Amino acid sequence: MVRRIHAESNGSAGARTIEQISSDRKLPISRYRAGKMMKQLRLQSCQLPKHNYKKALQEHIGNYILGYYSQVRPHQFNGGKTPNKAEQIYWLNCSNDVAKFT
Known part of the structure; x- marks a missing residue:
């Protein structure tokens, strides 16, 4: 039964869990007896590790977003110009005396 x-x-139940499950099934075993039986049967409880996402995925997401909204790709908002070209035009048309006081 143990x-x-x-x-x-799936190998994760220890002596206390086996005691509880066996009691629920109306076949009570003390946790000490469950532990001894586990030792005799050479059973060990082991918990599965939690799943962790790789840190590299975050970099891939960033690269995807930057690639999708590329600086050299034309945008409708800029009148079909690339963001780099629209910025160059903006700065050429901008006045240089923004901070001048008279």
Whole structure:
């Protein structure tokens, strides 16, 4: 029974969990007995690690966004000009005496 409960939990059930599950099934075993039986059967509980996203994915997302909104790709907002070209035109048409006081 201990082996079956352990297998049903995919190897993550320890002595206390086996005690609780066996009590729920109306076949109570103390946690000490469950621990001894696990030792005799050479069963160990191990928890699966949490899934972590790789940090490189964040860089890929940034590269995708920057590539999609490229500086050399024409935009409708700029009258069909690229952002770089629209900025150059803006600064050429801008007055240089912005901060002059008279």
